[in-house]
Amino acid sequence: MSWSFAIVNNKLAEIYFRHGKKNSRIYAHCYVRREEYETKVEQKWIKEDTEHLCFRYRKGKYLKLGSGRAFVKKHFA
Numbered sequence: 001m002s003w004s005f006a007i008v009n010n011k012l013a014e015i016y017f018r019h020g021k022k023n024s025r026i027y028a029h030c031y032v033r034r035e036e037y038e039t040k041v042e043q044k045w046i047k048e049d050t051e052h053l054c055f056r057y058r059k060g061k062y063l064k065l066g067s068g069r070a071f072v073k074k075h076f077a
Contacts, residue, residue, distance in 0.1 A: 009055075
């Protein structure tokens, strides 16, 4: 499982995803505050990741804004 910063529903969030054989799937997300990350490296990660990772989450689906590509949330046991 990997994670990255992203904008989800216009809020800063960490998204978690799992790598498959052919593609990656978003597993979950949690909202965070920018103030929780104090180091310059973490602030740099936030800036770089949020420039191209913007999603809308609704009814169990993630929609990447700007591309129209939907990602279905899979429930893992």
